[in-house]
Amino acid sequence: GLGLSHKKDENFGEWYAEVVVKSEMIEYYDVSGCYILRPWAYSIWDTLREFFDAELKQSGVKNCYFPLFVSSNVLEKEKNHIEGFAPEVAWVTKSGQSDLEMPIAIRPTSETVMYPYFAKWIRGHRELPLRLNQWCNVVRWEFSNPTPFIRSREFLWQEGHTAFATKEEADSEVLEILELYRRIYEEYLAIPVIKGKKSELEKFAGGLYTTSVEAFIPNTGRGIQGATSHCLGQNFAKMFEINFENEKGERAMVWQNSWAYSTRVIGVMVMTHGDDKGLVLPPRVAPVQIIVIPVPYKDADTQAIMDACSETVNNLNSAGFRAEADTRDNYSPGWKYSDWELKGVPLRIEIGPKDIAKKQVRIVRRDNSVKKDIPSDNLVESVREVLESIQESMFKTAKEKRDACIVKAKTFEDFAAAINNKKMVLVPWCDEEEVEKEVKARTKGETGAAKTLCSPFDQEPVPEGTLCFATGKPAKKWTLWGRSY
Numbered sequence: 001g002l003g004l005s006h007k008k009d010e011n012f013g014e015w016y017a018e019v020v021v022k023s024e025m026i027e028y029y030d031v032s033g034c035y036i037l038r039p040w041a042y043s044i045w046d047t048l049r050e051f052f053d054a055e056l057k058q059s060g061v062k063n064c065y066f067p068l069f070v071s072s073n074v075l076e077k078e079k080n081h082i083e084g085f086a087p088e089v090a091w092v093t094k095s096g097q098s099d100l101e102m103p104i105a106i107r108p109t110s111e112t113v114m115y116p117y118f119a120k121w122i123r124g125h126r127e128l129p130l131r132l133n134q135w136c137n138v139v140r141w142e143f144s145n146p147t148p149f150i151r152s153r154e155f156l157w158q159e160g161h162t163a164f165a166t167k168e169e170a171d172s173e174v175l176e177i178l179e180l181y182r183r184i185y186e187e188y189l190a191i192p193v194i195k196g197k198k199s200e201l202e203k204f205a206g207g208l209y210t211t212s213v214e215a216f217i218p219n220t221g222r223g224i225q226g227a228t229s230h231c232l233g234q235n236f237a238k239m240f241e242i243n244f245e246n247e248k249g250e251r252a253m254v255w256q257n258s259w260a261y262s263t264r265v266i267g268v269m270v271m272t273h274g275d276d277k278g279l280v281l282p283p284r285v286a287p288v289q290i291i292v293i294p295v296p297y298k299d300a301d302t303q304a305i306m307d308a309c310s311e312t313v314n315n316l317n318s319a320g321f322r323a324e325a326d327t328r329d330n331y332s333p334g335w336k337y338s339d340w341e342l343k344g345v346p347l348r349i350e351i352g353p354k355d356i357a358k359k360q361v362r363i364v365r366r367d368n369s370v371k372k373d374i375p376s377d378n379l380v381e382s383v384r385e386v387l388e389s390i391q392e393s394m395f396k397t398a399k400e401k402r403d404a405c406i407v408k409a410k411t412f413e414d415f416a417a418a419i420n421n422k423k424m425v426l427v428p429w430c431d432e433e434e435v436e437k438e439v440k441a442r443t444k445g446e447t448g449a450a451k452t453l454c455s456p457f458d459q460e461p462v463p464e465g466t467l468c469f470a471t472g473k474p475a476k477k478w479t480l481w482g483r484s485y
């Protein structure tokens, strides 16, 4: 029947699996770890891609498309880039009945696909900066529990790959892209994120440093990497001999970045805003922002009500909104209210006989269920205000909830207690890789060990003499730790 059979705060995993299917975002597929993205989800991906793609073009990044397949000698070119990831690489070994001479990998990411050609194309400083992006799918044959949007064996993403003459240009682009990722989360998805730098243990091993935007799921008390922007340094330039003749006529290696966000962002949105009635969609990404529902009455003029609904939809769509009317004659208004609440439509407009008589409509907000009767003559502006208020209120609510899950700790005991209490913990840390491994080991619980999420760029100075929470050595930086996806 309609409605969810699991409650978000009682059984989060079941609630999530049910809501993504019943809202018609996801259909499970017969290859484990793979999911069908239905229009209700794909439309959100499209909206975010439109924003990000326009920003990339404005910034001078060019889109391209490299092959899905990677030859094994190229993929394994760099041991420490690939080490640890190797088990996730999917291979094509046959065509029809016959075995391939050499197995061919399916891209899990495209560094090794692209960079031999970067070497070929980049001769002098005039070809720099080279800034390419591709929108594509990647395959990683993961074994930990698959979760729609969050962890799947195939997912959609964009991957940016750029090359510069100087480190300064690369460093600045890393942060330029990271800001775009923050905007995707905070301005479109109404999800608060923290920008920071990954630890040596958590960074992309093939790179120089990794920055990320970190989200948090209060229900599970787990952090989740929202998107990532790496400075690769000259590591791949050395490996693939990507050199150029600089302005002084010397041979120099390029400085590179790579950066990505994926369909994971949709899962974070569902987890952050959803409730026991279903999805709650931020207006800026909602496939349908306003659903208009006729409330016919036995002897009232049904045609007049239907006309009012379609006129309302036309007015709203002409003003640039995404509105629809639900005129299905085989469902009651009440059934329709529940169905569109399940799908998370931000605003409902009900139009019945008395609304016609009074030249008003009833609007109902999905985020807080507040109902209001408003005059139908100034409807477009009223709807604009309400949708903006919903967007802001959803972000504010999510931010307050997330902030309540961050605690500071100075001792290991307080740190461990907070981790077990489903919090993110901000601690003064000596920033030693071995220590991170020890803390992981010491916090191995039934729900996974604590790891560093990032060292926030926005942090207070560490007071003189502050000691590391885990080692008692002089602390170097505040670092956010937590259990994570």
Ligand SMILES: O=C1CCCN[C@@H]1CCCn1cnc2ccccc2c1=O
Pocket: 081, 082, 085, 086, 088, 089, 108, 109, 110, 111, 140, 159, 160, 204, 228, 230, 258, 259, 260
């Ligand atoms: O994050 C990004 C941003 C986009 C481009 N790639 C980088 C780094 C990807 C790291 N990674 C992640 N999973 C993998 C899985 C199999 C083989 C290789 C890899 C691998 O290199």
